[in-house]
Amino acid sequence: MKKLVLDSVGVPPTFKFIDIDIPKISDDEILIKVKAVGLCYHDLLISEGVLRRGVKDELVLGHEFSGEVVEIGESISDLEINDKVVCTLTSSCGNCILCATGQEYNCQNAEGFGHGRDGGLSEYIALKRNNIVRLPNSFDIIGSSLIACPMAVSLKALKDVSSVEKGEDVVIFGAGGGLGIHAAQIANALGANVIAFTSSSEKFEKINEFVEQIFLLEDYLEPSEIVFSLTENKGADVVFNPIGASFFENSLNCISNKGRMILLGQIDSSLASINVAEILFREISILGSVGANVSHINSVINMISKKVINPVVDIVPVQNMPDAITLLRSNSVAGRIVLTF
Ligand SMILES: [Zn+2]
Ligand SMILES: [Zn+2]
Incomplete structure (x- = not known):
């Protein structure tokens, strides 16, 4: 499989596709075939070297992604192959007091996807069950990449914080x-x-x-x-x-x-x-306000189901990442640029 690695930080940044084996999952993981990745301003700041603290080397960007379940660990019983899912924003542990009280975005054991650990710009990714949220089958998989960020992030800021x-x-x-x-x-x-x-x-x-x-x-x-x-x-x-x-x-x-x-x-x-x-x-x-928790993601899913909100996307194939970065930098796209595999 291919993953897109940030090769050199700068203006413009450069990226390269690397061929690696499809990840092997453990009993408590799920293998996701990534379908769409939202390109956030956060990704631009990392690519250009503005954000450096806690950024992994040879990083795969992308904290806004959706995909389909292709393999399920033996200890997981509430998912099926081909289920559509969206990823949480961080690799929250699911075990600490913050995770247990619905504040998993602040989990001290977590790393941000596409920041402290590899994100979604990869054909496949292995994730823990608590880092994905199942979507209704009727959902458009491309627009769904935006459910956690920027949609749930905005919902938390407006509803909970403001x-x-x-x-x-x-x-x-x-x-x-x-x-x-x-x-x-x-x-x-x-x-x-x-x-x-x-x-x-x-x-x-x-x-x-x-x-x-x-x-x-x-x-x-x-x-x-x-x-x-x-x-x-x-x-x-x-x-x-x-x-x-x-x-x-x-x-x-x-x-x-x-x-x-x-x-x-x-x-x-x-x-x-x-x-x-x-x-x-x-x-x-x-x-x-920063981040969003699973409860906010579920609220956004509910609002999209009722058609009271809609993801606004501008689709760019992942092969055209340099163009997508230029577009994002030019601030000329309404809504979110979404990279597709
Ligand atoms: Zn984002
Ligand atoms: Zn935790």
Whole structure:
């Protein structure tokens, strides 16, 4: 079988296919034939050498992947050959107190797929039972690669961390990106009134298929003026900021008194300048969120089954990885680039 290895880190990075034997599984493992792998900004940061800490040598990228079961370890009885599955984001152990209490993303024994250990850009991968979640047979296997990240990641951030309630006004910045386009749908499904912004005119129409209130960010436009005019001068209850410091002030300006800003995604370490008094006197909460647990993955599966949210993909064959990296870097694709085998 072939796996795609990150050969040299840089701009642009280089990759090479390596031929290896198909992994032999142990009693508690499942062999998955990988079908689709979402290309996350995290993968770009590793490829270009921006993210280095804890990154494995000769890494196979990809923490967003789906596939089909082709072999099942003897101790596993709740899966069948050809079942469709999606992978969790890390190799959580399934045995520690964090795993036992539904916080497996924080498992101390785990490594991130496509980071500390090899990820999904491989024809086959052997995984523990607790690192895969079974999908309904009717699911599209390519779109399903996005169920854990970015979909469950967005759900956790909006529902659990930001506590978005029905009827609240939610601003989504970066609405054309992999996180944003799914977060906008999820906020909508949670009953929020979504106000989305993108800086990309190319992505506008695609986003508009999923979000009614979408605005193009132009230099002369102050997003908070739009938000306040659409919320009877209240401001947004929640602002989803997957961009970071460069949108911190814009985000703060859009928030209502007692509102929340949720930061997530591959935000860099740039500094933001804030008026601390504004946070205090307006009782604003600044929140952060990473990862997602199996419960979030199952909630996303449920929402896709009910057709209230949909994965948004742009398919690129895995052989064209360099093109996919260029596309991701150019920030020109609406939704997520998904590599297929
Ligand atoms: Zn991701
Ligand atoms: Zn654990």
